[in-house]
Amino acid sequence: MVKGKxxxxxVSVVDGDGNQCCWWxxxxxxxxxTTTFLIVGLFVVLVRAAVSLHSYSGFANPxxxxxxxxxxxxxEITINLPIQEWYRNNTSxxxxxxGLDYPPLTAYQSFIHGLFLGFVHPESVSxxxxxxxxxYLGKLLMRWTVLSFDLLIFFPAVLYFVIVRYGQPxxxxxxxxxxxxxMLLLNPCLILIDHGHFxxxxxxxxxxxxxxxxxxxxxxxxxxxxxxGVLSGKDLVACVLYCLALNHxxxxxxDLSMVTLLHMSxxxxxxxxxxxxxxxxxHKHPLFEVSKLGFYVLGTFAAVWWPYLYxxxxxxEVLSRLAPFERGIFEDYVANFWCASSIIIKWKRLFTSESLxxxxxxxxxxxxxxxxxx
Amino acid sequence: MGKQKLSSKGVQNSGCTKxxxxxxxLVAACIKxxxxxxxxxxxxxxxxNWLAVTHSLPLSQWYFDExxxxxxxxxxxxxxxxxxxxxxxxxxxxxIVHLQEGLNYSANTVVYFQRGxxxxxxxxxxxxxxxxxxxxxxxxxxxxxxxxxxSPMLFIVDHxxxxxxxxxxxxxxxxLSYLEEGRDLLGGFFFAVxxxxxxxxxxxxxxxxxxxxxxxxxxxxxxxxxxxxxMGGMVAAVFAAAFGPFFHLGQIQQVIRxxxxxxxxxxxxxxxPNFWVFYIMSDKGLAFILRRLGFNVQTPxxxxxxxxxxxxxxFSVLPQVTPLVTFMMVLLALSPCLLKxxxxxxxxxxxxxxxxxxxxxxxxxWHVHEKASLHFVIPLAIVAVQTLEDAKHYFLxxxxxxxxxxxxxFEAQEYPIKVLLLLLHSILMWSGFSAQFPDGAExxxxxxxxxxxxxxxxxxxxxxxxxxxxERMYLIGLVIVEIWGQFLHPLLLGDKLAFAPLMLISIYCAxxxxxxxxxxxxxxxxxx
Numbered sequence: 001m002v003k004g005k006x007x008x009x010x011v012s013v014v015d016g017d018g019n020q021c022c023w024w025x026x027x028x029x030x031x032x033x034t035t036t037f038l039i040v041g042l043f044v045v046l047v048r049a050a051v052s053l054h055s056y057s058g059f060a061n062p063x064x065x066x067x068x069x070x071x072x073x074x075x076e077i078t079i080n081l082p083i084q085e086w087y088r089n090n091t092s093x094x095x096x097x098x099g100l101d102y103p104p105l106t107a108y109q110s111f112i113h114g115l116f117l118g119f120v121h122p123e124s125v126s127x128x129x130x131x132x133x134x135x136y137l138g139k140l141l142m143r144w145t146v147l148s149f150d151l152l153i154f155f156p157a158v159l160y161f162v163i164v165r166y167g168q169p170x171x172x173x174x175x176x177x178x179x180x181x182x183m184l185l186l187n188p189c190l191i192l193i194d195h196g197h198f199x200x201x202x203x204x205x206x207x208x209x210x211x212x213x214x215x216x217x218x219x220x221x222x223x224x225x226x227x228x229g230v231l232s233g234k235d236l237v238a239c240v241l242y243c244l245a246l247n248h249x250x251x252x253x254x255d256l257s258m259v260t261l262l263h264m265s266x267x268x269x270x271x272x273x274x275x276x277x278x279x280x281x282x283h284k285h286p287l288f289e290v291s292k293l294g295f296y297v298l299g300t301f302a303a304v305w306w307p308y309l310y311x312x313x314x315x316x317e318v319l320s321r322l323a324p325f326e327r328g329i330f331e332d333y334v335a336n337f338w339c340a341s342s343i344i345i346k347w348k349r350l351f352t353s354e355s356l357x358x359x360x361x362x363x364x365x366x367x368x369x370x371x372x373x374x
Numbered sequence: 375m376g377k378q379k380l381s382s383k384g385v386q387n388s389g390c391t392k393x394x395x396x397x398x399x400l401v402a403a404c405i406k407x408x409x410x411x412x413x414x415x416x417x418x419x420x421x422x423n424w425l426a427v428t429h430s431l432p433l434s435q436w437y438f439d440e441x442x443x444x445x446x447x448x449x450x451x452x453x454x455x456x457x458x459x460x461x462x463x464x465x466x467x468x469x470i471v472h473l474q475e476g477l478n479y480s481a482n483t484v485v486y487f488q489r490g491x492x493x494x495x496x497x498x499x500x501x502x503x504x505x506x507x508x509x510x511x512x513x514x515x516x517x518x519x520x521x522x523x524x525s526p527m528l529f530i531v532d533h534x535x536x537x538x539x540x541x542x543x544x545x546x547x548x549x550l551s552y553l554e555e556g557r558d559l560l561g562g563f564f565f566a567v568x569x570x571x572x573x574x575x576x577x578x579x580x581x582x583x584x585x586x587x588x589x590x591x592x593x594x595x596x597x598x599x600x601x602x603x604x605m606g607g608m609v610a611a612v613f614a615a616a617f618g619p620f621f622h623l624g625q626i627q628q629v630i631r632x633x634x635x636x637x638x639x640x641x642x643x644x645x646x647p648n649f650w651v652f653y654i655m656s657d658k659g660l661a662f663i664l665r666r667l668g669f670n671v672q673t674p675x676x677x678x679x680x681x682x683x684x685x686x687x688x689f690s691v692l693p694q695v696t697p698l699v700t701f702m703m704v705l706l707a708l709s710p711c712l713l714k715x716x717x718x719x720x721x722x723x724x725x726x727x728x729x730x731x732x733x734x735x736x737x738x739x740w741h742v743h744e745k746a747s748l749h750f751v752i753p754l755a756i757v758a759v760q761t762l763e764d765a766k767h768y769f770l771x772x773x774x775x776x777x778x779x780x781x782x783x784f785e786a787q788e789y790p791i792k793v794l795l796l797l798l799h800s801i802l803m804w805s806g807f808s809a810q811f812p813d814g815a816e817x818x819x820x821x822x823x824x825x826x827x828x829x830x831x832x833x834x835x836x837x838x839x840x841x842x843x844x845e846r847m848y849l850i851g852l853v854i855v856e857i858w859g860q861f862l863h864p865l866l867l868g869d870k871l872a873f874a875p876l877m878l879i880s881i882y883c884a885x886x887x888x889x890x891x892x893x894x895x896x897x898x899x900x901x902x
Contacts, residue, residue, distance in 0.1 A: 035801070035805055038801060039798065039801055039802060039805065042794055042797055042798040042801065043798055045790075045794055046405065046791065046794040046795065046798060047405070047408065049790040049791050049794060050405060050408035050409055050412075050791060051408060052787070053408070053409065053410075053411045053412050053787060053791075054408075054411055055411075136787075137786075139787075140786050140787050143787075147790075
């Protein structure tokens, strides 16, 4: 035991609290939550930077390449075309070649990144001629855009969440904080998908790490921020943040089994809004509270969708890109009920696409009901 | 040091210790694996070529082959090590060890294989650190493990740039651990093996020689002489095992020529941050001033990085420096340490003396690479937790020497990684040392004589692990140097004076390393 005001865990397998030797948090706890977060944060960014070294999805794989090319293409479209054309099919914006299929917030984010890339490395985002553009500098800049938004949105959201969740922690909770931060930030799915994803290459006996390219950290960051908002009682902040998450990625039907549960912002909607609604109804003036909530939701949506609100056609254009029901009830190897049960019940053969849509909607709503009710 | 009877709790502790040590190693290994596709220097091809040479050719050809420009220039034990590895390389992908077809081979197999061998050879470092720290208390252990196993310098040099320093320094640490335990013969044995792996480690040979002579060969003339014979015989046996076959083949001259190549200048292309940086800058400065004053000072034709060309000196004003001069200077710098070791060969001080020897070699040696700072920084990590002053000194030294390695990784994609490694390590060290030396803790160094009261007063008023304001300014200056070199210089000056940022890094780090050398010298001279 050290003399002086700081006590610490003794050199034993089991310490006073009966916990296993958590020796290595003692010096982090000595300095508090901020240092813990800083150290875990730096380590996590190091892991992300190291994963970024690896190849990305669709590398050297014409004609369609992969997610990396999709994101690059969106940057190309958003900085070169006027905002109304982003979701419209024309000669420069061929929607069948990685057309935008996320809500406008993703488009705005692509625009910001496109400006950065256009300033440093214009060839990578020039209209039409940059299709399939792959270079060292291009990859570097793209990786840095993911990392920068990860740091700007996801990390503060996690910090906010942890601070709210733990409040003023006792000594024994401090190691919990460290672990919780590490678990949230070191989520391998997020790191692998945003900064990398696995693919087993049959040519070599070794596993080749190819890296997919996404910006899930943004929508996840907003979602975590919204949860933190709910925990801290700031419902309206939570509401706005969640709407932003929704406007970034509505839902992802992934072609990778590992990714399925990663972000289904829309699927959180019933739980989220029923909780907020329930809280409103318990207030003294429920109607006022509900209308306040409604105002913030509508306001956020309006702010994001503003450029497309001038006509019904433009709104429908965007919506049709967001809900690709023509893809089918499941794609490739997603780890959910429909895919798994399709081994026994061949859904696609038994039902039409429309009836499967209705079936999945009903099934989702029914299974959500208990959490909504609570 | 007798063996203690371990209670069941002690057994549990040791089990917990080993598990924790493995955890340290595995976390580092995870990052190292992620670094597989990072930048590789020519050293990668060098080692691949050595795999090919030792696998494809008989022993008699190893030091003669010139298929590739990267000829074998390490002593024979390292060649045998490469030969051992090449057997596995051949199983994985025969093209790796093909002499002609494997030239500049850069497929995934060879990258993964070679990088994998570096990670595995780091187990040697792990064992060396374990032996040195197994009798310390748990917190000090963790701090040393953090400083040595998670050293950002090893990540940068071994796992990105590509070298086998972890392996070699591990053997040095094993040797030191035996010496600290008093088992001098084994300590000497491992050091002899190390010399036959990489001859650069011979800088510490005088220290080893004096120490072993005085510590091992003591106790009367008869016993002393017998022991001298035993030690000498053992060292000779090791050298015989290494160089014997080449003596037999009559190739020893060629081997020596390969190990000690002439034709290299005082400095490497990127100046290592040592004393000669100041010497060169003074020469240029004086030449500039003298020219302004009207004297006729000729611009030298020779350069510092090329070899000695006849009588031409690369210096305008100051006297020329030859390898002999550097050798004498290293010995001169070592002499206080040798005197101390001669007078009182204490096992607890051996790590410091050896680290000091490598620091002298780094500062005053001929054609020193900046990577050589690893040789004294890692052994110093072992003693960094002993006193508060040690901790403060080590904190500064490890940051400066890691930063001096930054120019090794000059590609953009490694930039965040090297910065993050250094930042993370610094914060962990600062956090660990602050917790180890909280406010009001007493330092472990025993006071001497009439200075007792004064020193105790000074120690009582210390504020724990707090960096002094000079050191703080220096570290801030480091950040400024980096911002200037990386961002402002290209922005403001473009391609003009392209050598200036590197030169600035060399000079600035040399200041820090000179300070460290002076500090070490003072410590050794004033220690009881």
